[in-house]
Amino acid sequence: MNKISRDFSIMVTTVALAAVLAGAWLADIDRESDSRARLLPDQMMTLFSDPKPLKAFALTDDRNRVFDLENLKGKWSFLFFGFTHCPDVCPTTLAVLARAREHIAKNTVGAGNLQFVFVSVDPNRDTAAKLRQYVNYFDASFVGVTGDDAQIGNLAGQLGATYEVAIAPGAENYPVYHSTAVFLVDPRARYHAVFTPPLDAEVISRRFKVVRELEGDNPT
């Protein structure tokens, strides 16, 4: 379709991003008084100038272990909210994230402390075993987590993720609505940035590299 123009715009926005990061942003930029969000020129990644520390939450991972705030510390985490019965958006996004992980591993020094977390908003159907099978299909390193509605709502609320599960009694299939964004949490368990569609593996990888370089190797 419009791949060439998109590639070109990615290139242009990458240059623009580098310019922004090298100049204005590293200097004492004007922060919007009404919002801590800064939308970068490409509109694909929103980077927070004042990352928000996440508060305690508790979920369960795909091996039935506790997954809580501690699991987000010491590594960069990409989080995506979805459900395994999702035919279009979730497999598309997880496939992009699997490619992004590969790309990051090849191109970013110290990419070891990285995790990708798929948060199922449909615990009714997504058991730990199903989640594990599902996320492993995309990448063996991916982690699936879920919990009850209050537990999912806690983390979702902190990240601004939205979802709605329209369970109909007795129905095998019911609609599930969920955020399409991918959330980036830094090694201090702070909500650091968010990626919004259209998502592209290489762009995510390049943006992440810049974010990491800005933060230094060991943000503490």
Next chain:
Amino acid sequence: MRWRYPVFICLITAFGLVPAAGKAEGVSVRDAWIRQAPPGATVMAGYLELRNSTSRPQVLEAASSTGFASVMMHRTVVRDGMAGMEHLSRTELAPNASLIFAPGGSHLMLMNPKQALRAGDTVVVELEFRGGLVLPVTFAVRK
């Protein structure tokens, strides 16, 4: 609205479409594919590019396949950053234009495959147009 996936993209320029899977009454198809389902998934999505080279609209009213329990036309809609699905009872192809079913936009929702489909497999889905035209389309399963 940041969502820019092609939902309905009409390409006005007529570039030659290779009728990969079938051609009848001026409607042709290319790049018909189904995303291989992750383990446990019972719903798959089919994507394709349809071209109407006639001078009148063509209306896709239904789809069916012996490979699946049911086939429906769906569209992913994103409102306030939240995705959901909308059932499409019909899809109109404008005269001399293409329509793309692509990830994040319109897709064929393929429910309960009768046998496991893996990358490299093919499956035929029949597209039923208003006026009685039935177009059998061979979809390739891809990872």
